Amino acid sequence: MTSEQLPGDLGERLASWLEGLGLTEHLGAAGLPTFARDGEGGVHWTDPVTRKPLDADQLHQLDRLLHREGSEPEHAVPVPLLLIARQARVRQELLAGPSYTYETLAALRGASVNATRFAVHKAQNDHGLLVVATEAGTVVPGFQLTEAGELRPELEPVLRPLLAAGMDPWRAWAWLTQPAGLLGGQVPEQVAADPAEADVVRHAAVRLAERVAESA
Structure with a gap:
């Protein structure tokens, strides 16, 4: 039947x-x-x-x-x-927000695609750049970059503990760009740009990284 x-x-x-x-x-x-x-x-x-x-x-x-x-x-x-x-x-x-492929990031940096791909892989392996795999290929979320295409210096101490803990890149992207409970509903990547609040964001990132490591 x-x-x-x-x-x-x-x-x-x-x-x-x-x-x-x-x-x-x-x-x-x-x-x-x-x-x-x-x-x-x-x-x-x-x-x-x-x-x-x-x-x-x-x-x-x-x-x-x-x-x-x-x-x-x-x-x-x-x-x-x-x-x-x-x-x-x-x-x-x-994905509807700003993001870069190897090609578009190379154009922004004024570098070759091969050199950009190498630099991105190295930064990713060093936990110094958030890189996300999609069905269409690898993308580098734009929120973390300066106008020259380099990592925003204030985000380095925020990103590093999260990525080193093995946090899923999609989850890290979402946490960094959306209101976070650990920050009273503020957006981490935005608050990190405020020198008066940068330490609070770093502390929240470390706490979240510890949770991620414990659950792994």
Whole structure:
């Protein structure tokens, strides 16, 4: 029996529920079955491993998995999926801001692409530059750079402990450029530019780095 033949059309109900939550595109990233609608709007669920249609038992297992959070399962929200969706939104927001490829950073610095690539790799290995891998390639977030394309000196003591602790580059980028609880809701990279507040930012970065190291 296929999902379309299930009593109460569980396949359709699950699909509509996830569409309403805006989580459809994040199923694959979570390692969960995905679905597609045919020309008539019918729902077809696919197993992520076998690439075959889900059977009735598999669809019921998916239903239980997605609704297991919370004290009232029928009203539960798939928290892991929400976290993945939030992470995707944050990354999109970050990438919408200034960032550089090897080529554009080379142009800013007035250097060759090869020399720039070497310098970026060296700085990254020394925990002195935040570098992020994306589907399109490597990018260097622009917030950390001066007009000449070099690391802002006031950010070096903030970046170094975070990167040395092995903090995920995306998480570091987000923490540095968004309001931070450790700073009373202020943005770390902005506050670091204020000599009167620079020590506070450095201290917050060290505390966060310690948490990252402890959880590794």
